[in-house]
Amino acid sequence: MKRRLFSIGAVLALAAGAVAVVIAAPSAVAAQAAAPDINVANVQAHLTQFNTIATQNGGHRRAGSAGYTASVNYVKGKLEAAGYTVTLQDCTTCTYRSNNLIADWPGGPADDVIMFGAHLDGVSAGPGINDNASGSAALLENALALAAANPTMVKHVRFGWWTDEEQGLNGSEFYVNNLTATQKSAIKGYYNFDMVASTNGGYFINRITSTTAAPLKAYWDSLNLAPEENVEGQGRSDDYSFQQGGIPTSGYATGASANKTSAQATKWGGTAGADYDPCYHASCDNTNNISATHLNRSADGIAHAVWTAVGTGVPGSPTVANPGSKTGTVGTAASLQLSASGGTAPYTWSATGLPTGLSVSTSGLISGTPSAVGTYNVTATATDSAGKTGSATFTWTISTAPPPGCSGTNGTDVAIPDNTTVNSTITIAGCTGTASATSTVEVHIRHTYIGDLVVSLVAPDGTAYVLHNKTGSGTDNLDKTYTVNVSSETANGTWTLRVQDVASNDIGTIDTWTLNLGGTTPPPGCAGTNGNDIAIPDNTTVNSTIAISGCTGTASATSKAEVHIKHTYISDLVVSLVAPDGTAYVLHNKTGSGTDNIDQTYTVNLSSETRNGTWTLRVQDTASQDVGTIDTWTLTL
Template identity: 45%
Template sequence: MTIPRSSLPRRAPRRTAAAAVVAVAVAGLLAASPASSAEDAGDRAGAGAQAAPDIPLAGVKAHLTQFQSIANANGGNRAHGRTGYKASIDYVRGKLDAAGFVTTLQQFTYSGTTGYNLIADWPGGDANQVVMAGAHLDSVSSGAGINDNGSGSAAVLETALAVSRAQLQPAKHLRFAWWGAEELGLVGSKHYVNTLPTTERAKIAGYINLDMVGSPNPGYFVYDDDPAIEKAFKDWYAGIGVPTEIETEGDGRSDHASFKNAGIPVGGLFTGASRVKTAAQATKWGGTAGQAFDRCYHSSCDTTSNINDTALDRNSDALAHAIWTLGTGATPEPGDVYENTADVAIPDNGAAVTSTVAVSGRTGNAPAALRVGVDVKHTWRGDLVVDLLAPDGTAYRLKNSSSSDSADNVVATYTVDASSETANGSWRLRVQDVAAQDTGYIDSWKLTF
């Protein structure tokens, strides 16, 4: 995991506007039902989904042993642009190819050296509903990076291999990914998202990120972004009696941010980095209060001895539960749609503008998974801040501005927990351009209840 933000240039040379694209509404992920109490929570799944298998800890640790051996043979690390990283990619790809995945090696260039992303697609499932799980495979240059992030990479790999062993036939299409150059500023995942055609981005129903899931003094942290993904993980942990907390230490500092900034629903797991475990957390989870979750974070001692087996095992099983629950459950039927198709110009580096959708005839509150379909045409989407405003004026942030988000247009479906809001009333989409040079307009937007 990269905690410091990288310093990136404001923008490349000005470009012409891309052609308009048609907004594609993506149905929300299936929310898992609460897990029942049982000894092996890895064998449970939500209603309407197939049961996930237990992910063998021995299999996950075998991958970590291989990553350590690769680092030992290649100067002690698996960093971007080093031979150890390419050897790690080749190892993972070999396992996936043998298991029947369709793999793609995506190249990019950063700091004058070639980087690689590995994408693995499991054949079958609805190609318009893609459930993704991923992890960064690179280490820092000072060590082998076994917890950061061999642990997440190995858990994702062994879960993918479990899909193959089960010969799973999911309702949704399953895609797994391993990112390069995360430690240098989320470079690989940004490249993947930014080079995806807009229509392909819209097909990704959710992205799950695992970054540091075997910390030696672990906490159990869950991302609180997409409600369905968050629920799948929280239900699993509740089923084994382990409390969780919302992940805050690295929020936005790992590869899920690349997807979230593009309006793709995200979620994930984390066991902590350099932040110190509190006394309350030690009482709740065990371990040592006053000590970092990972004392070897970004250090040469991040080796195979820097792993907590229990945390690694639990998070691997939790990932499998989420993949099976979200990937094999039936897609919910579309709800009622309220839409505004009138164009609204967005001033360049100016005041925010709004577009209103009137909702009436409903009873009670809005749903916990209110879908907000946004189609904004703009020549530099990184300039834009987008919010949903509830009838009482409460703002729900959909998209932040980002100097590195260089693609055109915002065509995405966001999921908002609006369950505290009255359904009826005037809902507004608010868009502001916060930087100079590029222009655009709100093409259309919709709410799906």
């Protein structure tokens, strides 16, 4: 796994000589044959060989080195002997020019491929046995087990071992960037395995709630491991390259240099407060730095994913198309048709967690009129005629209706090509006077790299209000409500959402946006703002307070905390709202990976709290190297 401090640069220019391959990835196909039990002794034998290779070649297997070349040759020899078609791809743009290794097992449709991968290189400080001979060896033994079983393939399977990961995911990025559009669309999913045998490890899954992750999670759930999202690894391993290429991803990890929490130590064993891997990127990352238990559970989980995702000749489970985040208002009718593919049609539908007032028909039509405000976590499930199921989970936020005539929605999709400016308009009529100082713009944009985007609200007189300005780095999609002071603007007229794509390689779509010029007016005395800047140093807790007085009774169950924090790595932060009685409500808990800044409004149930008193925004910086500032925050009770 590459270090967090490495900043991935602009996408490298495509080089000639890349091998033309057709790949694909996982749909939710259920295997009919049981996955084999991967012999962990065989995986450990591969690790011993990688350790010997490092010892014989200067103590490491860094990309471009003799140790790396010997590692490639070892894997290549094993795979070719088992019957794989092996291709070496020369990564001409890598920091250390060297080969990716691609191995295809015969069988399965060329336009329906599942891919499994791990980086084969290490750092120059040591043999790189946990990072990442562990993922490479577990993957190799699984490939050999598939060859030995030689099942009938419903899908095509491909394995990849990547070079130059430690220098910035360069090998996998080169591979993905050299795929044609047809080859890329053939990949239905990619599974990544990086550091799967940490000695003080946990059990982490990339994108754990995704459909792609389902077979990985199902296996670890069967062992009662209660896996968690791989927060530490977000954007730091080769799944990120595939994710940026629009390919669904997941994978296993057991932890790198982050510390195991006390809750994790209670759940999984090990030492709280210590690194998951005490030899991360160090000379001691040798065969003594391996947890056989974690290695065994990871290797067997990979086998379960291979057999589940690839299939064995029998149609599998349906895959439900995720409709993305949905919004609505109390009293306004809503409708959404669900869809699925795969399995054996026809499908029968059910759903849990729907907004109050909505229901789903057996044909998959969600309809009704929302009657209660809130954010609902909806799980839609399709059951096919063979009794197999697939599901998708999404959020549906219901808000109160704005003043009549002062709001509008445009749900027409508008494509966002590379290096292009596009517009979507809403015409407001029947509203009186000027717009509110707390007007809101709810934006839903599908895009694979929101750091490419500048998004502005343009008033009828041409004045532009910038909502989003190339932040978020490689984060997918923009689903956010912005509060904008447009009190100098006449409400009626044509308002425009202008989206500028300022870079190449990533495209998207304006999905829907809603403009509410009526704003919101809290009860007198029941809101406050603190705009004083407060510095957030490393590994420090700071506070910002708002005193509420003149308000009666208890706070609302839908109280709002609008938070604006400038920070260069928001996953270092824990942000809490602390009530006058000392009760803390966590708003943000070390999520967001390397994203800059928090600009978000949180809905909090504070109905048990007395409104009057001093409320505190508490910000805890839990790591080194990134600092920031509390810019402003507003509390509405």
